[in-house]
Amino acid sequence: MSRKPTIADVAALAGVSVAAVSKVVNGKGGISAPTRERVLTAASKLRWTPSAAAVALRSAKTRAIGMVAKRSPDLLSADPHFTLLISGLESELSPLGYGLLLHIVGEEPSAEEAAYRRLADERRVDGVVLTESRIGDTRFELLRTLGVNAVLIGTPWRADPVPSVQATCLDHGIRAAVDHLVDHGHRRVAYVSGPEDRVHTVYRRRVFEDALAAHDLAPSHSVVSDFTAAGAVEAIGGLLADRRRPTAVLFANDSMAVAGMSAARRLGVDVPGELSVIGHDDLPLGELVYPQLTTVRQDLVGLGRAAARVLLASLGEVEGAAVDVRPPEMVVRESTGPAPGRT
Amino acid sequence: MSRKPTIADVAALAGVSVAAVSKVVNGKGGISAPTRERVLTAASKLRWTPSAAAVALRSAKTRAIGMVAKRSPDLLSADPHFTLLISGLESELSPLGYGLLLHIVGEEPSAEEAAYRRLADERRVDGVVLTESRIGDTRFELLRTLGVNAVLIGTPWRADPVPSVQATCLDHGIRAAVDHLVDHGHRRVAYVSGPEDRVHTVYRRRVFEDALAAHDLAPSHSVVSDFTAAGAVEAIGGLLADRRRPTAVLFANDSMAVAGMSAARRLGVDVPGELSVIGHDDLPLGELVYPQLTTVRQDLVGLGRAAARVLLASLGEVEGAAVDVRPPEMVVRESTGPAPGRT
DNA sequence: GACCGATGGTTAAACGATATACCTGTGCCA
């Protein structure tokens, strides 16, 4: 196995200086067409590609972006959320030759910060993408002091300390879900949210309440859960035990919705006959189960793609024009139906 | 925001040469304890960490490993497989300061090879991990000509062209599953596999047949599917339409099993009353649904971890002693029961 | 014919670390 060719080898083969080669591959002017050709054929003959390390060192650009996912393994595996975001990111990054450096850290509080620090201190990435905006999130501040470009997928905590992407008409999905239920005669509708430190938890619950209020209704129950199956089971148990139990439940994600639906059926409650269930995200999981899950579709791949473009734009790689993310939309399947006692 | 400190700044602050600083941080000898201290405090005072690019350029080691996942987005999201492997990899890599460069490519045949080539040509990684060993896999050859270290998660195609990791007692899970079914009186057992180009497809089916043969039985049906929900639904439809239909079905992964189970129930076939269903992998999904899925657990996180160690060992970062991967084990839940017509 | 501005290159200095080869002062022994 021979040594990897360098720019010097290409220059020698083409009979020019290394500077000329560099100019050609970087599209700088000042090189005539015939020489450009010679350089290009020499490069491809040697299968030469600039060394990422040398480019990074010289130009202080790594052509890589970072992402750190904070998740316990069990939650991770239950939730393909990240994988979809990543595939959206990738679809924009790889055509430009950018790489994605991924770190998965556990729940220990310091691990996440340490990961960002390392990414920044070692100068391994040109920017990072953040997910799961939390209330009181310290990451914006951290990244600003570290001086790295960042983009947030989701709704920022408060003022806008870092660019963010989110779907247009962000409230449409949940509103449509509520309308759908009310149209089917439901009057007692409950909401099972994720952990309260998430920004979207609070936001979605408010949209839910607003949408109900538009029909002069209020939530029958509102329970805070934790995105786990066990949490969903417990939540549904509590709801169904109530004398005035809800006839419909919205969950903050699909995993909880499926777990809740299964728990209800196990308790002998028919879905959708006695209880309508709606999820959130539209993961493929929802189509796998019986009954298939009615849910609010989020364009996760689109969010990833948009985040990548924003980041690349701030790195001067692409011209602005943010792609827009499809608004959440409701997909009606089998887990919702008319309220009990109504035709 | 001030410029990132360099080794020269640290040297100046500590009152030594840059070479001394380098020796200290790399643990080379020849530096007295007091000087070492001065250097270390200077470094931490400036929050200095060696620049990854400079180290990579000088020492031809990037301290990063690559992984390319070939998946269509919909399959990806249905299957948290990768996320688990990645979290296993990460748990070994990050303590050593290694990063994970992830590429997700679509199904286009050339995309995968291009991704590996780029990783190698640009010298972005010190090694790569391969998954989903395929029959006639060309990646081993490719990586060898590219001269990059590699490790395969799974069973190699034929001779061992690249180190690989897999669970000990690889056949135990499926054997236990078959025994479990036979013990419950099942005599007509079917297998729904993944695509035939996967090495594990062939392997698992053979184990399945062997295990049945040990009870003097043969598969009642053997159908090749494609890991998608639609494929599973179609497969189960075919099986149930048969006059001598099976009383139990093993699927090659959990997603198919869940989809198959739902399809059966939709057709009015009770699970496990009339049909027992077993999955493979033990994804959290299996616990979410009703009835909960009986399945064969694979230690995916352990596989990731083991792969990382093998790679790190071949890079001289850790001392051999491969961690071993927990053997597959059967987890009995609710989707299996006695064969119909048997108490 | 001297001068000028393009055009199409070349030379050489960084970028930030590592490692080899080379110093320097001290202690110790003969």
Add this chain to the structure above:
DNA sequence: TGGCACAGGTATATCGTTTAACCATCGGTC
């Protein structure tokens, strides 16, 4: 007192690019 080994450093070349500064050639202008 000279010689020598050794601990504890320092000076410097090097990794493979990019880029600023510089130079040569040539057609055209006055």
